[in-house]
Amino acid sequence: DAKTTQPTSMDCAEGRAANLPCNHSTISGNEYVYWYRQIHSQGPQYIIHGLKNNETNEMASLIITEDRKSSTLILPHATLRDTAVYYCIVSPTGTASKLTFGTGTRLQVTL
Amino acid sequence: GAVVSQHPSRVICKSGTSVKIECRSLDFQATTMFWYRQFPKQSLMLMATSNEGSKATYEQGVEKDKFLINHASLTLSTLTVTSAHPEDSSFYICSARRGAKNIQYFGAGTRLSVL
Numbered sequence: 001d002a003k004t005t006q007p008t009s010m011d012c013a014e015g016r017a018a019n020l021p022c023n024h025s026t027i028s029g030n031e032y033v034y035w036y037r038q039i040h041s042q043g044p045q046y047i048i049h050g051l052k053n054n055e056t057n058e059m060a061s062l063i064i065t066e067d068r069k070s071s072t073l074i075l076p077h078a079t080l081r082d083t084a085v086y087y088c089i090v091s092p093t094g095t096a097s098k099l100t101f102g103t104g105t106r107l108q109v110t111l
Numbered sequence: 112g113a114v115v116s117q118h119p120s121r122v123i124c125k126s127g128t129s130v131k132i133e134c135r136s137l138d139f140q141a142t143t144m145f146w147y148r149q150f151p152k153q154s155l156m157l158m159a160t161s162n163e164g165s166k167a168t169y170e171q172g173v174e175k176d177k178f179l180i181n182h183a184s185l186t187l188s189t190l191t192v193t194s195a196h197p198e199d200s201s202f203y204i205c206s207a208r209r210g211a212k213n214i215q216y217f218g219a220g221t222r223l224s225v226l
Binding site: 032034038041044046049095098101103 | 115117142143145147154155156157160202204205206211212213214215216217218219220222
């Protein structure tokens with residue numbers, strides 16, 4: 001699976017948009033971009049995923065560049081409860097695929 | 112979203128004993144479940160892939176005789192840590208894959224402490 005690069009940490013003021021970047025320059029044509037987050041001492045939570053089109057759901061938006069070499073997860077109005085480690089993972093779909101977690105970005109939302 | 116239940120949430124055991132952790136998909140069937148381990152301040156490391164009705168696939172370096180996995184039904188996978196030692200103390204997390212798009216839904220994790 002392709003490797004991803006994320007900033008180690010980011011801060012965001014509560015109520016502002018949090019924009020979390022991810023580089024995946026070696027992504028293959030059949031690989032999706034997945035975002036998960038892990039709040040301290042809990043299991044990871046699925047956020048969103050996409051192939052090449054931008055995606056939006058009730059939690060976040062995912063913007064994927066046209067060349068698919070990078071993406072940005074957007075939390076439109078961050079709250080204190082969004083403080084977590086955010087993982088960007090690229091992986092193909094299919095029964096044999098699995099998720100490889102990197103070190104992620106530690107997002108700290110502050111008052 | 113899909114719900115995955117993991118039990119127990121915390122267990123303390125003596126060295127040399129075995130511990131069983133259960134992972135259940137509550138509102139969907141999962142032919143594939145995964146077991147991860149996470150040490151403090153580290154990321155999740157995949158231990159094994161659990162397939163319903165067949166043997167689990169272990170990642171390199173994970174002892175299959177020490178970490179026994181059983182996936183006897185479409186909603187239940189169990190991980191048994193046999194002859195636990197203090198170095199097995201960790202946060203164990205399971206997940207279940209739903210559908211063909213490789214979305215995994217995770218349990219809340221089990222914190223194992225071996226004395």
